[in-house]
Amino acid sequence: MPNFVKVEVQDDIAIMTFTRAEAANALSVQMLHEINEALESIHYNRSIRAVVVTGDGEKAFCAGADLKERKGMNEEETRKTIALIGKTVNHFESLAQPVIAAINGVAFGGGLELALACDIRMASSTAKLGLTETALGIIPGAGGTQRLPRLIGIGKAKELIYTARRLSAEEAFGYGIIEHIVEPGELLEKATELAREMAKNAPLSLIQAKTAINQGMQTDISTALQIESLAYSRLLQTEDRLEGLKAFQEKRSPIYSGK
Template sequence: MTKFVKVEVQDGVALIMFTRAEAANSLSIQLLHEINETLEAIHYDRSIRAVIVTGDGDKAFCAGADLKERKGMNEEETRKTIALIGRTVNHFEAIAQPVIAAINGVAFGGGLELALACDIRMASSTAKLGLTETALGIIPGAGGTQRLPRLIGIGKAKELIYTARRLSAEEAYRYGIIEYIVEPQDLLKQAKELALEIGKNAPLSLVQAKTAINQGMQTDISTGLQIESLAYSRLLHTEDRLEGLKAFQEKRSPVYRGK
């Protein structure tokens, strides 16, 4: 059976690449299962400090649900597949390591929802993005109606979801959907540079920072500060915290071990 997820790990950075280019990396059931298996393995691998997710080539990051496959499904199968897409998108947000979405091409519907669940979004200057579901008689169903407003504000998110507008990378940047625009030939290079910059820091600190931000953003400021305090306290007795202090005193780069 052909595999649709390719994984490379180098210098503590895991590169996840979707290789179903002939179908614009649309989320078939096989691809969804492969993604979840990959993320499960990465989550528990302490040698991996940061993750990049991208698509093969320069045409598609992910075009969303596989509508050709769904055409042959009954209602129960459709509901199960929609739920699987939702769980898969949530998985990107839930894994311990910071995740960079390197958006190499079109990211429509569930493809953009997947990118929204990542921590940082970097897009090729030729990429196209949009939550296009209302043009298909549905709504974003894998977190898009929740994550996009939290990222760019309610008014702008409503505008984009109601119109099903397809944005250029420049427009997506102006809306605040992506953090970087990069020329296509430099996308992976710059994503790896950012991942390495992140990965040089204490891995347990990255885990707790991600937890504090993601959980705190869902609450009021008072509760968020309590979440931050709990996340901070989990680092007090780690070897990495002591190594960070020692390296600072000795004016050298710290060597973190994730302990």
């Protein structure tokens, strides 16, 4: 069976690459299962401290759902596949480690929804992005109607979703959808550099910071501050917290073990 997902581990960084370039990395059922299997493995691997997800080549990050495959599905199969895409996108958001989407080409529909579930988005200057579903008689169904307005504001998100507009990297940066634009040949290198900058810090701290931010943003400030306090308290008895203090006192770089 073909493999549509490749995972390479460089030191403590996992690089996940979608390798279905001939189909613009569209999310077929098999590819979705492969992605979830890879994410499950990464999630519980404490030697992996940050993740970069990208597409093979320079044409497509992910074109969203595999509409050619879907044409041959009955209604029940279609519903199951839509649910699987939603589960997969959520899996990126719930991954313990920080995730950087290195958007190397087109990211339309479910492809952009997947990127929105990542922590940071870095795009090639030639990338194109958009939630294009209303042009196909549907709506974003893998979190796009919820994550985009939380990221850039309700009015801007409504405009982009209602118009199914396709944005250049520059336009997406202006909207606040992506955090960085880099030249195509430098994308993976820059994304990996950013991942390393994160990975040098205490891994348990990264996990709790991600938890506090993601959960806190879904509630009122009072509850969010309690979530932050609980996340902080989980670090008080860790070896890494003591190592961080010791390294600071000794004026050296800390060596974190994730314990």
